[in-house]
Amino acid sequence: MGDIADVQAAVAEAFRSEWGRVVAYLIRVTGQWDLAEECAQDAFTKALERWPRDGIPTSPAGWLKTTARNRAVDRIRREKAGDAKLREAAMSALGDEESRFDDNGIGDDRLRLMFTCCHPALPVEAQVALTLRTLAGLTTSEIARAFMVPTETMAKRLVRAKGKIRDAAVPYRVPPAHQLPNRLMAVLAVIYALFNEGYSASAGADLVRQNLCAEAIRLGRLLVELMPDEPEALGLLSMMMLHDARRPARVDAAGDLVTLEDQDRRLWDIAAIGEATAVLDDAVRLRRPGPYQLQAAIATCHAAAPTAADTDWAEIADLYRRLAEMVPSPVVALNRAVAVAMADGPEAGLLIVEKLEQSGVLADYHLLPATRADLLRRLGRNQQAEIAYRRALDLAPTDAERRYLAKRLAEV
Amino acid sequence: LFASLSIERLIVRLKDETEPGGANPMRYALLICHDETKVVGTDPARTQAFAAFEDEMTARAVLVGGERLRPTTSATTVRVRDGDMVIADGPFAETKEQIAGFYMVDCEDLDGAIEIAAKIPAACYGSIEVRPVWEI
Numbered sequence: 423m424g425d426i427a428d429v430q431a432a433v434a435e436a437f438r439s440e441w442g443r444v445v446a447y448l449i450r451v452t453g454q455w456d457l458a459e460e461c462a463q464d465a466f467t468k469a470l471e472r473w474p475r476d477g478i479p480t481s482p483a484g485w486l487k488t489t490a491r492n493r494a495v496d497r498i499r500r501e502k503a504g505d506a507k508l509r510e511a512a513m514s515a516l517g518d519e520e521s522r523f524d525d526n527g528i529g530d531d532r533l534r535l536m537f538t539c540c541h542p543a544l545p546v547e548a549q550v551a552l553t554l555r556t557l558a559g560l561t562t563s564e565i566a567r568a569f570m571v572p573t574e575t576m577a578k579r580l581v582r583a584k585g586k587i588r589d590a591a592v593p594y595r596v597p598p599a600h601q602l603p604n605r606l607m608a609v610l611a612v613i614y615a616l617f618n619e620g621y622s623a624s625a626g627a628d629l630v631r632q633n634l635c636a637e638a639i640r641l642g643r644l645l646v647e648l649m650p651d652e653p654e655a656l657g658l659l660s661m662m663m664l665h666d667a668r669r670p671a672r673v674d675a676a677g678d679l680v681t682l683e684d685q686d687r688r689l690w691d692i693a694a695i696g697e698a699t700a701v702l703d704d705a706v707r708l709r710r711p712g713p714y715q716l717q718a719a720i721a722t723c724h725a726a727a728p729t730a731a732d733t734d735w736a737e738i739a740d741l742y743r744r745l746a747e748m749v750p751s752p753v754v755a756l757n758r759a760v761a762v763a764m765a766d767g768p769e770a771g772l773l774i775v776e777k778l779e780q781s782g783v784l785a786d787y788h789l790l791p792a793t794r795a796d797l798l799r800r801l802g803r804n805q806q807a808e809i810a811y812r813r814a815l816d817l818a819p820t821d822a823e824r825r826y827l828a829k830r831l832a833e834v
Numbered sequence: 835l836f837a838s839l840s841i842e843r844l845i846v847r848l849k850d851e852t853e854p855g856g857a858n859p860m861r862y863a864l865l866i867c868h869d870e871t872k873v874v875g876t877d878p879a880r881t882q883a884f885a886a887f888e889d890e891m892t893a894r895a896v897l898v899g900g901e902r903l904r905p906t907t908s909a910t911t912v913r914v915r916d917g918d919m920v921i922a923d924g925p926f927a928e929t930k931e932q933i934a935g936f937y938m939v940d941c942e943d944l945d946g947a948i949e950i951a952a953k954i955p956a957a958c959y960g961s962i963e964v965r966p967v968w969e970i
Contacts, residue, residue: 592944592945593942593943
């Protein structure tokens with residue numbers, strides 16, 4: 423018999439660590455996503471009833487899995503309607519799964535689930551939502567709040583995605599080797615999208631929304647645990663941890679964004695930075711560089727500098743050069759311009775900015791004139807800087823950014 | 835009937851049917867869509883590419899059927915509304931790309947169908963819509 427608070431804490435802990443495992447297993451053996459979620463839910467409800475009375479089981483994971491499976495067997499038996507063949511298949515699989523439940527790595531059901539949730543035949547918003555629902559255990563209304571859409575909209579999105587998985591027979595498996603690199607990129611993109619969504623949440627935003635960063639990092643950790651030899655998975659995890667470590671310094675008391683340069687570095691989470699650096703080291707040791715690892719490496723350069731003035735801009739400029747070779751994106755090129763300007767002087771950066779302006783690809787992107795303005799200001803060409811700041815102000819999408827630019831404009 | 839069988843007996847009976855690649859493949863229609871103002875008539879290289887695709891899929895025993903269709907200039911659309919038949923010249927919808935043909939394939943799952951769709955020569959200049967067959 424445990425103290426009721428201890429038991430509730432144990433159930434909450436089991437929910438965080440085991441929900442995805444139980445759901446992923448039940449989906450594999452029953453082939454039915456809704457049934458899997460409902461039976462997993464039932465098992466956790468039962469744990470809240472039983473554990474205070476019977477004590478916390480020695481293996482909470484095993485208890486939950488068995489309880490959820492028994493519930494599924496029960497429900498499938500009682501299903502009068504429906505496809506007899508489906509029912510038989512489910513019952514058959516439920517009978518002989520024992521040996522496969524504790525598999526780790528590539529045989530882990532959670533990895534199958536991750537790849538299926540992030541299948542490119544599903545719309546991206548649905549990929550993100552399905553991942554949060556089935557692997558992280560967020561409820562539909564929590565996911566709706568996190569993405570600021572009505573619960574009904576989110577529920578429809580989930581129903582439609584599950585319907586497509588069923589009707590079009592989206593496979594429930596880790597893709598074969600020849601598809602793996604592309605499909606893994608899709609999984610990483612979903613986790614990163616989740617992180618970005620949380621990262622852009624304001625301090626006043628719903629707590630679920632603010633917690634998206636933590637959820638993304640948790641999923642990143644899980645992926646790394648299941649695929650320890652994938653350097654880009656390690657790179658993504660490292661990058662997310664580094665950005666997250668700087669979060670406390672990112673917004674000032676008034677709620678305004680603080681640029682990296684002006685952040686109070688004492689607020690950074692040193693322990694998290696240390697761990698993230700070690701994760702990146704693991705990735706680099708695998709000797710297969712990629713965009714996430716490079717972005718993590720750039721973030722480590724910033725994190726390693728005790729003051730903004732100590733930043734190794736030459737190294738950052740070189741990392742951006744390598745990143746631009748891999749990802750020919752104008753935004754990466756613009757970031758590179760900033761780094762080059764810091765390393766080799768504003769004129770060198772301005773050359774890259776002008777090349778970008780001539781290409782016309784970022785014509786409506788406020789950070790292009792903002793960067794130009796900044797470099798011109800540093801060169802003492804204030805009149806030209808003023809024109810560029812005004813152009814940036816016209817294009818800036820948020821109040822916080824307009825306030826920031828207006829402040830700069832007043833300085834020239 | 836099935837409820838009265840034990841799980842163990844079901845396992846014995848159904849093992850073969852639940853194995854991957856077993857008796858329950860999915861059927862998919864691969865609808866070939868292209869801009870018919872750009873793809874006209876016959877072209878020896880294209881014909882050969884399609885023949886090679888069909889040979890490969892026949893050898894793999896996934897091809898159930900398929901046809902090329904004449905352009906929508908020859909299409910007639912029929913609707914019955916309130917008991918009255920309405921006949922119209924042209925396709926059901928005016929879009930940039932029109933259905934130009936289809937294949938019916940047997941596959942294990944969507945990934946299999948996508949892999950085949952990507953090999954249809956028209957995937958390089960048009961698009962292929964992959965639709966699972968509504969099995970009854």
